[in-house]
Amino acid sequence: MAPLLQIGLLVLFAIVIFAIIGLEFYSGILHKTCYSLSDLHEIVTEGETETPCHSDNKSLGITGAYFCDSNTSICLERWKGPNFGITSFDNIGFAMLTVFQCITQEGWTSMLYWTNDALGGQFNFLYFIPLIVLGSFFMLNLVLGVLSGEFAKERERVENRQEFLKLRRQQQLERELNGYVEWICKAEEVILAEERTTDEEKAHIMEARRRAAAKRKKLKHLGKSKSTDTEDEENEAEEDDGNIKCVQTLKIISSALDSCPVIVAWPESLPSRITSLAL
Structure with a gap:
């Protein structure tokens, strides 16, 4: 002004x-x-x-x-x-x-x-x-x-504000997913400590944990190449404005599941037991 x-x-x-x-x-x-x-x-x-x-x-x-x-x-x-x-x-x-x-x-x-x-x-x-x-x-x-010049500055200010709000929503979703994953991991510890947990169920959980650790180690070795691929995927996703939020949400959920992938290997009885622990 x-x-x-x-x-x-x-x-x-x-x-x-x-x-x-x-x-x-x-x-x-x-x-x-x-x-x-x-x-x-x-x-x-x-x-x-x-x-x-x-x-x-x-x-x-x-x-x-x-x-x-x-x-x-x-x-x-x-x-x-x-x-x-x-x-x-x-x-x-x-x-x-x-x-x-x-x-x-x-x-x-x-x-x-x-x-x-x-x-x-x-x-x-x-x-x-x-x-x-x-x-x-x-x-x-x-x-x-x-x-x-003033209109250009105002447009840049609005774009920066939108980027900030988008980043804040993404961080909020990550915190919620991390809290959910932490709750799942604690539930695993409780299930492993129970006497009624069978050896087969314990083996499923431990095997899933070993696979998760191996996957994290592999991603750590990939390092920079994975980061470059992720940036390319994000740039391609940003070209379609209608799919930006969906792509980012799927990436967050995928990374959260990678940190604790044991849930895909649980026996059928474990989800109901975790629910009972929460109640």
Whole structure:
């Protein structure tokens, strides 16, 4: 938010500077227009809109200025101005609004032509060229760049938050599974210590434990290759957004079962005995 505030203040400063310059050059010049000699309340238009005028004396010879036809009209300062006087440099408020309109490139050419008609076009470009280059091409593009950067930061923040929540859910599931496996292992110890446990049941449990130890030893020797394969599997799984959670859950359950795989080798009577121990 701070970069947006800073660039906003910079744009506001530029608008105020150009508005003050416009007040010095163009204050009150857009209220002259041509009125008919037969009816001084009737404005003589060129086309469909009123046009600011410099005077009705063409002998002044000002290049680019608009002069009324002295035979049919007269240039009088009685007109409200373009857009009912809103588009003008009569005060700082209207001047800032007009400058803002120009830097958005919405109707700025009409403003250029009106000031040319009222003053002439010899030095008028010295105001409008810097206004468009600095205000429109530079300032507004700078605002868009800052907005794009802020949206990118916000998107990265949301993605990091989602990754954190996903990792926290995964860790929570791992803790729950580890607690379940720990409970299974303790139940095995209790069953092995019972007198009614047969030798066949004990042999099943011990054999499963030996297989689990051998598997862990084998995975330990594989080491880095297993880690690389796991990363490749995770990258492939992440390509399908709909299956990410399912794949991760299956991996967690598989790793938990690998840590205590004896449950697949239990005789049919052992699960019911573990349940009775829990009750």
